[in-house]
Amino acid sequence: xxxxxxxxxxxxxxxxxxxxxxxxxxxxxxxxxxxxxxxxxxxxxxxxxxxxxxxxxxxxxxxxxxxxxxxxxxxxxxxxxxxxxxxxxxxxxxxxxxxxxxxxxxxxxxxxxxxxxxxxxxxxxxxxxxxxxxxxxxxxxxxxxxxxxxxxxxxxxxxxxxxxxxxxxxxxxxxxxxxxxxxxxxxxxxxxxxxxxxxxxxxxxxxxxxxxxxxxxxxxxxxxxxxxxxxxxxxxxxxxxxxxxxxxxxxxxxxxxxxxxxxxxxxxxxxxxxxxxxxxxxxxxxxxxxxxxxxxxxxxxxxxxxxxxxxxxxxxxxxxxxxxxxxxxxxxxxxxxxxxxxxxxxxxxxxxxxxxxxxxxxxxxxxxxxxxxxxxxxxxxxxxxxxxxxxxxxxxxxxxxxxxxxxxxxxxxxxxxxxxxxxxxxxxxxxxxxxxxxxxxxxxxxxxxxxxxxxxxxxxxxxxxxxxxx
Amino acid sequence: xxxxxxxxxxxxxxxxxxxxxxxxxxxxxxxxxxxxxxxxxxxxxxxxxxxxxxxxxxxxxxxxx
Numbered sequence: 001x002x003x004x005x006x007x008x009x010x011x012x013x014x015x016x017x018x019x020x021x022x023x024x025x026x027x028x029x030x031x032x033x034x035x036x037x038x039x040x041x042x043x044x045x046x047x048x049x050x051x052x053x054x055x056x057x058x059x060x061x062x063x064x065x066x067x068x069x070x071x072x073x074x075x076x077x078x079x080x081x082x083x084x085x086x087x088x089x090x091x092x093x094x095x096x097x098x099x100x101x102x103x104x105x106x107x108x109x110x111x112x113x114x115x116x117x118x119x120x121x122x123x124x125x126x127x128x129x130x131x132x133x134x135x136x137x138x139x140x141x142x143x144x145x146x147x148x149x150x151x152x153x154x155x156x157x158x159x160x161x162x163x164x165x166x167x168x169x170x171x172x173x174x175x176x177x178x179x180x181x182x183x184x185x186x187x188x189x190x191x192x193x194x195x196x197x198x199x200x201x202x203x204x205x206x207x208x209x210x211x212x213x214x215x216x217x218x219x220x221x222x223x224x225x226x227x228x229x230x231x232x233x234x235x236x237x238x239x240x241x242x243x244x245x246x247x248x249x250x251x252x253x254x255x256x257x258x259x260x261x262x263x264x265x266x267x268x269x270x271x272x273x274x275x276x277x278x279x280x281x282x283x284x285x286x287x288x289x290x291x292x293x294x295x296x297x298x299x300x301x302x303x304x305x306x307x308x309x310x311x312x313x314x315x316x317x318x319x320x321x322x323x324x325x326x327x328x329x330x331x332x333x334x335x336x337x338x339x340x341x342x343x344x345x346x347x348x349x350x351x352x353x354x355x356x357x358x359x360x361x362x363x364x365x366x367x368x369x370x371x372x373x374x375x376x377x378x379x380x381x382x383x384x385x386x387x388x389x390x391x392x393x394x395x396x397x398x399x400x401x402x403x404x405x406x407x408x409x410x411x412x413x414x415x416x417x418x419x420x421x422x423x424x425x426x427x428x429x430x431x432x433x434x435x436x437x438x439x440x441x442x443x444x445x446x447x448x449x450x451x452x453x454x455x456x457x458x459x460x461x462x463x464x465x466x467x468x469x470x
Numbered sequence: 471x472x473x474x475x476x477x478x479x480x481x482x483x484x485x486x487x488x489x490x491x492x493x494x495x496x497x498x499x500x501x502x503x504x505x506x507x508x509x510x511x512x513x514x515x516x517x518x519x520x521x522x523x524x525x526x527x528x529x530x531x532x533x534x535x
Contacts, residue, residue, distance in 0.1 A: 196529075197529070198529070243530070303511075305508050306508055306509060306511060306512055308508060309504070309505045309506075309507070309508025309509040310508075310509055310512070312502070312504075312505035312508075313502075313505050313506075313509060316502065316505070320486075324486075324487070324488060327488045328487065328488055340494075340497060340498075340501070341501075343483070343488070343490055343494055343498055344498050344501050344502050346479075346482065346483040346486045346488050346490070346498070347474055347478075347479040347482050347483055347495075347498050347499070347502055348482075348502060348505075349482065352471060352506075352509070352513065355509075355512070355513050355514075355516060356509060357525075358516050358520050358521070358524070359512050359516060360524070360525040361520065361523075361524025361525035361526075361527065361528045361529075362516070362517075362520065362524065364525060364528045364529060365528045368528070396497070398497060398500055400501075401500070401501035401502075402501075402504070405504065418525070418529060443529045443530070444529075444530075
């Protein structure tokens, strides 16, 4: 066991607490001590609730001593992206507009983690209204990458990526509408799961796009993501778009070998114009899958640029509709880039939006036909490792949207298709920046992605690398 | 489906009830133009009988899983 409980995985610390080898107080104190050291460098937390966290940890320890174990994550301290409503707590959504918004309900995903015994460390930074892929926030400042402080974390789950990477929390909820879990996972060297649309209830999670939004975890390992998914997935009367039916035991899937599975490698788009380090990471990851017994095949996917364009039309319109009242009444309270992107949706006619929505099923059917016989597709999350905060600070310049679209070009098509995708740490560049690869699955087949991710993590140690303070 | 001009963007935004100035209209036209270009090959080609809920039907079909 590590002398610093915060360095353990979620699964390991939960077991250590259950076995009374580590107390919830020790685990919480360990995270809080790291938060004190790292927060001035990272700006990962929106709010730190040390006193309340320690009080909750003591209560968890007392309950456990009496034989009252609340659930599989009893006494495990976590922090989440500041867009998950928790009754009585301020939920800023990374914005000035909601700077003093106090939630009156608790999101289903958060409540299910609380029911499993987790306790709250505070809340995590994010892009304003989850509408930005870099980690910049003009109201609360940029979040810094733990592996290179002058580089971006990616967004919009910027604080989640940074805090999990720096071992300030054992895991964190993020959300993914156009890449907002996978981008920070890739840039920060952690594991991030974008779930199938409908897999986890979105009730009580700040909306950005009702068609594309998904809830999911960022954690240190695929196994940790599996544990969290099992706890959060399933039907919810508060959100009828969450599918019913039994929830698989995702953690059990992570123990299986990948021998005999078939992994597809796209012949174009996802392999075009890659940074040399990203291209090298892709090749090395494919080689690792081969060594683990997977079959590797080439797959020719339909035109991903069309999917990306459709995703942009849908997202722009739905986001603008959510924000319309504030666009009229409080436009001056938005950051310049977010305001610009929200205004984009105003200019898209309803017929174009509805065509983009109507094509979604057709496009998904075409994708499924293209990947017939393939268990998962591997692709980079982004063509580049993390750029610097300065070079990606494009604000509302005329080129801003083009820069954003380039960064997210490998993630948006997957949101449009509503498919699950797991980002796993796959390499480090020569300058020490993490590189992630995404495994793209079939609808509701997160289990296979987690199985492949876990097998890769048993064979490599990229997910175990801990950033050091300068 | 052709990308809207700045003048058209201004008119559509006005109708939407959120007027924008000329500079913002030009910026919006520049930002969303590529999405219009990218979707142009699909727009106007979709079959009549796709509803209801084609996406959900495909997503939950055996082939999808």
